[in-house]
Amino acid sequence: MTRPGLIALVTGSRRGIGLGIARRLASEGWHVVLSARSPEADQVLAEFHGAGWSAEYIPCDIADAGMREALLAAISERHGRLDLLVNNAGIAPRVRADLLDLSPESFDELIRVNTRGPLFLTQAAARAMLAWKRAGLENYQPRIVFITSVSADVVSTSRGDYCISKSGLSMVARLFAVRLASEGIPVFELRPGIIDTDMTAAVHDRYQTLIDDGLTPVPRFGQPGDVAAAVSALASGAFDFATGQIINIDGGLTIGRL
Numbered sequence: 001m002t003r004p005g006l007i008a009l010v011t012g013s014r015r016g017i018g019l020g021i022a023r024r025l026a027s028e029g030w031h032v033v034l035s036a037r038s039p040e041a042d043q044v045l046a047e048f049h050g051a052g053w054s055a056e057y058i059p060c061d062i063a064d065a066g067m068r069e070a071l072l073a074a075i076s077e078r079h080g081r082l083d084l085l086v087n088n089a090g091i092a093p094r095v096r097a098d099l100l101d102l103s104p105e106s107f108d109e110l111i112r113v114n115t116r117g118p119l120f121l122t123q124a125a126a127r128a129m130l131a132w133k134r135a136g137l138e139n140y141q142p143r144i145v146f147i148t149s150v151s152a153d154v155v156s157t158s159r160g161d162y163c164i165s166k167s168g169l170s171m172v173a174r175l176f177a178v179r180l181a182s183e184g185i186p187v188f189e190l191r192p193g194i195i196d197t198d199m200t201a202a203v204h205d206r207y208q209t210l211i212d213d214g215l216t217p218v219p220r221f222g223q224p225g226d227v228a229a230a231v232s233a234l235a236s237g238a239f240d241f242a243t244g245q246i247i248n249i250d251g252g253l254t255i256g257r258l
């Protein structure tokens with residue numbers, strides 16, 4: 001199915017899962033607004049345009065209120081609509097510290113980027129979506145997806161700040177799902193498990209050993225494409241009545257086993 005004229009914003013899409021999501025949506029005909037902290041993404045854009053996909057890049061540090069505002073203002077000005085917001089940008093702690101050594105600085109940084117940033121980006125995007133809906137914009141059915149993590153539920157005592165930030169973001173997703181349900185804007189939460197990206201590169205070997213030892217019933221790393229396929233399905237509208245649901249994209253990691 002192609003989506004001519006529909007605009008998707010994917011945060012943190014210069015690499016990793018976000019890039020996978022952006023590639024998938026662009027290949028399906030969405031115009032994708034790529035965004036990340038970096039001032040440019042020329043190489044990524046060259047790939048997209050080379051493939052004949054429609055995309056642009058707007059830098060935005062998700063933790064920066066002024067940049068969030070500028071990002072949405074640019075989308076509004078250039079396109080006059082936003083059909084899909086994918087809140088993907090996120091960081092791991094700089095140091096994996098035991099809970100007893102967790103620093104307030106690391107905690108604050110993780111909350112700022114992983115929880116507070118997407119909360120207020122979504123708040124501003126939702127306001128704009130509602131205004132466009134009320135203005136009777138043609139063929140307009142906006143949706144919102146949050147990429148949280150299995151860490152919203154699964155405990156890792158060596159990165160409590162990350163778990164708390166994603167647990168908080170999970171609540172943000174459900175809050176918006178309820179608030180926007182009667183407005184006709186579905187909101188979903190995807191929880192990736194262990195995905196092969198730069199974020200997991202430093203612990204790749206440790207995770208590989210755990211996977212080999214049976215941590216995940218599906219015995220492999222997840223790929224960005226696994227998450228992207230789920231975003232594509234949600235973006236299609238097939239799951240609109242399931243608003244607020246959480247989908248684990250984790251190879252069965254979170255299935256309780258004896």
Ligand code: NAI
Binds near residue numbers: 014193
């Ligand atoms: P990554 O580190 O490979 O890519 C993260 C992207 O987010 C990059 O494009 C980076 O520039 C961007 N980003 C980081 N901080 C930002 C900020 N302040 N403002 C705007 N953009 C920012 O990470 P990965 O693995 O692709 O992760 C994407 C999302 O998926 C994150 O929210 C992460 O927490 C989540 N996740 C990842 C898992 C994994 O195993 N890789 C598992 C579960 C969730």
